[in-house]
Amino acid sequence: MSIIIESIIKVKDLRKIYRLGKEKVIALDNINIEIKTGEVCCIFGASGSGKSTLLNMLAGLEKPTKGDIIINKNRINKLSEKKLAVFRQKYIGFVFQSYNLISTLTAIENVALPLVFRRIWKRKRMKMAKDMLKLVGLGDRLKHKPTQMSGGQQQRVGIARAFVSKPAVVFADEPTGNLDSKTTVEVMRLMVKMAKDDNLTLVIVTHERDIAQYADRIIQLKDGSVTDDYIIERDKNNENTDKTEIKNIEDLGEIVV
Numbered sequence: 001m002s003i004i005i006e007s008i009i010k011v012k013d014l015r016k017i018y019r020l021g022k023e024k025v026i027a028l029d030n031i032n033i034e035i036k037t038g039e040v041c042c043i044f045g046a047s048g049s050g051k052s053t054l055l056n057m058l059a060g061l062e063k064p065t066k067g068d069i070i071i072n073k074n075r076i077n078k079l080s081e082k083k084l085a086v087f088r089q090k091y092i093g094f095v096f097q098s099y100n101l102i103s104t105l106t107a108i109e110n111v112a113l114p115l116v117f118r119r120i121w122k123r124k125r126m127k128m129a130k131d132m133l134k135l136v137g138l139g140d141r142l143k144h145k146p147t148q149m150s151g152g153q154q155q156r157v158g159i160a161r162a163f164v165s166k167p168a169v170v171f172a173d174e175p176t177g178n179l180d181s182k183t184t185v186e187v188m189r190l191m192v193k194m195a196k197d198d199n200l201t202l203v204i205v206t207h208e209r210d211i212a213q214y215a216d217r218i219i220q221l222k223d224g225s226v227t228d229d230y231i232i233e234r235d236k237n238n239e240n241t242d243k244t245e246i247k248n249i250e251d252l253g254e255i256v257v
């Protein structure tokens with residue numbers, strides 16, 4: 001018996017053109033992709049290839065010039081700003097390279113914030129945020145403000161905030177771009193575990209080959225076009241171990257910036 005897994009994200013004939021006076025930049029050129037529910041997908045490519053533009057459009061932060069983006073059956077490029085904001089609160093989590101925590105709020109308050117929009121009452125919000133911070137190993141940093149934490153700790157707060165409401169899709173743009181290599185491994189493992197535990201879809205943008213190895217699938221961009229789309233085959237017996245066998249990953253070497 002074969003199981004058909006629905007695509008949660010569908011991108012059709014997507015184009016994004018930026019115009020600056022007479023200058024025209026084709027940031028995305030006719031992109032067509034589908035991403036399945038529960039897939040950990042990596043958008044990989046050199047600087048300027050269009051990764052952030054694509055992610056911002058998928059997350060409804062920017063409008064396409066042409067084409068459609070359908071998430072969970074919602075054609076998000078057709079939504080009004082107001083409906084889009086509600087859609088994002090309901091379905092989307094975002095992890096930023098520079099963490100983007102609110103500096104005046106403590107760790108627990110930052111993580112509890114998305115739950116305000118879900119109309120969850122305060123005591124429950126704080127309990128959920130606390131549990132989430134414990135899960136990311138920050139049970140002893142609940143009352144710390146962003147400046148009172150290390151970069152890796154701030155990013156773990158950012159991850160807790162993105163996942164706390166169990167959104168259908170979490171987008172991450174260079175989530176480890178400001179972290180050292182040891183912390184990068186911790187942060188990547190944490191994000192993938194959280195996505196897998198709840199069958200959430202995770203889309204990560206990176207230009208680092210080491211990051212791409214955590215994904216189920218790698219979509220490679222070059223000059224605004226998809227130049228490759230790999231499914232990573234893993235040895236099922238060794239899943240979630242360091243012995244994971246990756247096919248084709250070596251081929252990525254030549255396009256790394």
Ligand SMILES: Nc1ncnc2c1ncn2[C@@H]1O[C@H](COP(=O)(O)OP(=O)(O)OP(=O)(O)O)[C@@H](O)[C@H]1O
Nearest residue numbers: 018020025027046047048049050051052053054207
């Ligand atoms: N607001 C904008 N106005 C004009 N051009 C833009 C704008 N944003 C991006 N671009 C251009 O679109 C192209 C794609 O940019 P994008 O930020 O998506 O690249 P990227 O793959 O995320 O790169 P990096 O790895 O450096 O973050 C680049 O040529 C960039 O100069």
Ligand SMILES: [Mg+2]
Nearest residue numbers: 051052053173
């Ligand atoms: Mg970028």
